[in-house]
Each structure stands twice: as structure tokens, then as C-alpha cells.
Amino acid sequence: MARRELAVPENVPGDLFVDETCIECDTCRELAPEVFGSLESGQSFVQEQPANDASWRRALHAVVSCPTASIGTERSAKEAARDLPVHLEGPVYRCGYSSESSYGAQSYFLRRDGGNILVDSPRFAAPLVRRIADSGGVRRMFLTHRDDVADHARFRERFGCERIIHRDDAVIDAEVLLDGDGELGPGLRVIHLPGHTRGSCALLVDDRYLFTGDHLWAWEGRLEMGRNVSWYSWTEQKKSLRKLLDYRFEWVLPGHGRSLHLPAPLMKKEIESLIGRI
Ligand code: SF4
Incomplete structure (x- = not known):
């Protein structure tokens, strides 16, 4: 589970965040490129909170796909996990x-x-x-x-x-x-x-x-x-x-x-x- 207290400071404010356990694998940036960006360190951050349902769906695909569970949100990813x-x-x-x-x-x-x-x-x-x-x-x-x-x-x-x-x-x-x-x-x-x-x-x-x-x-x-x-x-x-x-x-x-x-x-x-x- 991603931890809000470890969130990288560059995340834009909002429900979705990436924490500092990110291993820079690129998976989230490929699944939801409009939402996740890359820091100079190589780690990901939320560059834009999802703006609509389709974007949220892609962001939730990233949530379940992240190998280190470094992406956090209050939303349930259960349905998106089945896509x-x-x-x-x-x-x-x-x-x-x-x-x-x-x-x-x-x-x-x-x-x-x-x-x-x-x-x-x-x-x-x-x-x-x-x-x-x-x-x-x-x-x-x-x-x-x-x-x-x-x-x-x-x-x-x-x-x-x-x-x-x-x-x-x-x-x-x-x-x-x-x-x-x-x-x-x-x-x-x-x-x-x-x-x-x-x-x-x-x-x-x-x-x-x-x-x-x-x-x-x-x-x-x-x-x-x-x-x-x-x-x-x-x-x-x-x-x-x-x-x-x-x-x-x-x-x-x-x-x-x-x-x-x-x-x-x-x-x-x-x-x-x-x-x-x-
Ligand atoms: S999927 Fe997870 S580990 Fe990979 S870049 Fe995104 S936040 Fe980092």
C-alpha cells in the first residue's frame, strides 16, 4: 500500500499520489501517460490528477500494475483490475x-x-x-x-x-x-x-x-x-x-x-x- 506520508512532493494536489518507493519502471507512465510524469531522479509523480472517468480508469490500471504498490488513491481499483x-x-x-x-x-x-x-x-x-x-x-x-x-x-x-x-x-x-x-x-x-x-x-x-x-x-x-x-x-x-x-x-x-x-x-x-x- 502506498503511504501518503511518503508521497513525493512533486505530486499535484489531489486524491492520487506516488510515494517514494517507486522503482522507476515506467509502467504507470505507459498506462496513463497524461497522469504520470517522470522526475529527474527517474521516479514517477502525478503530473495531473485524472480529469474524467476514462483517465481515472487508466490511472487505476496503473495502481494495480505498479510492481511496488507505490501509487495511492482512496478510489477502489477492483473493477479496473479486471480490464x-x-x-x-x-x-x-x-x-x-x-x-x-x-x-x-x-x-x-x-x-x-x-x-x-x-x-x-x-x-x-x-x-x-x-x-x-x-x-x-x-x-x-x-x-x-x-x-x-x-x-x-x-x-x-x-x-x-x-x-x-x-x-x-x-x-x-x-x-x-x-x-x-x-x-x-x-x-x-x-x-x-x-x-x-x-x-x-x-x-x-x-x-x-x-x-x-x-x-x-x-x-x-x-x-x-x-x-x-x-x-x-x-x-x-x-x-x-x-x-x-x-x-x-x-x-x-x-x-x-x-x-x-x-x-x-x-x-x-x-x-x-x-x-x-x-
Ligand atoms: S508503476 Fe510504480 S514503480 Fe513503476 S514507475 Fe510507476 S510508480 Fe514507479
């Missing part, structure tokens, strides 16, 4: 319910004719699991890298999903071990992107949605990646970024950081710009 995963676009849904064990990494649910896919693992929260079951369950869980596996075992137990991860990041007993680039089926391409970890991989869906784990994210409308989180190799990380110029996509959907949506030619320019900046 997740929330639709983003096409087959893509945001799971919310980030797990502290993956440092609050965001995860995604993909509705596919050939069987639904989880990209990285959310918290195994009862309302989320019920909604996923009602949507046809999970056939495969694609794990972008070793850090974001969270409650993978409980999803495997509940849905019998195949867990897929690169061999070099196999910190779990996965059913499928990847060795490099490849295809998981029509419209599902794996791109090996070593750098953050040795076995980091992105999943490219329908040449439109790129799930990047901790390889690449957006910040203030620009693509970014971080030398300070290139645990394996910054040199490899830069090579991996160049590799993305060979692919077409319009969305970057990361584990940490913000997502970015641009027409494919502009996305390519944005990658070229990032290559120039690093």
Missing part, C-alpha cells in the same frame, strides 16, 4: 501487472489465430490470469532475455505454454531454446540482439510490432539505448542496433522505457539517428 490486459493496437495488448522480480518490466499479450503469445512475463495476478483464460489462454511465452522471466513457471503450469528463450539466457527450464535469428511461424520473426545480455532477442510480429525487451526503448519521442545497462557488451549492442536497419517495423515495444509508434520510414531514420548519436 487488463488492455488493448493497444491490432493483436497487441498491454498486460500491466508488472512484477518486482523483473524490476517492473512491461509485458504484452498477443492474440493470434495460431495460439496466443505472452511476450515476457507479467505478475501471476488472478484478474489478469482470468482475462487471459477467457481470451483463449497462452500457447507460447516468448522471453526476450533472462531478466524478465518473472512468474514464467506459474503461467506454464496454468496454461501449459511453451517457454521460448535464447540458449545463452536460459536461466529457466524452457521448452524451446533459440540459437539465433529464426521464425516461430507466419509473421513471427526472432531477431537475436546481443548486448544488454548475450542472449537478448526481439520478436518482430507482422513486420509492424517489435518487442525489444531491454535492448531499445523510447524516451521523449526518441529511440534510446543505454551503455550503463549493456551488461554483456556495448560493442555487440551497437552492432545489434545496426542489424535492425534490415527490418521493417512501426512500433517499438520495450520492457522498460516508453514505446514508440512511427511510420516505418521514419522509424528507420530514428534508428539511423540513434546510431549517429552513439
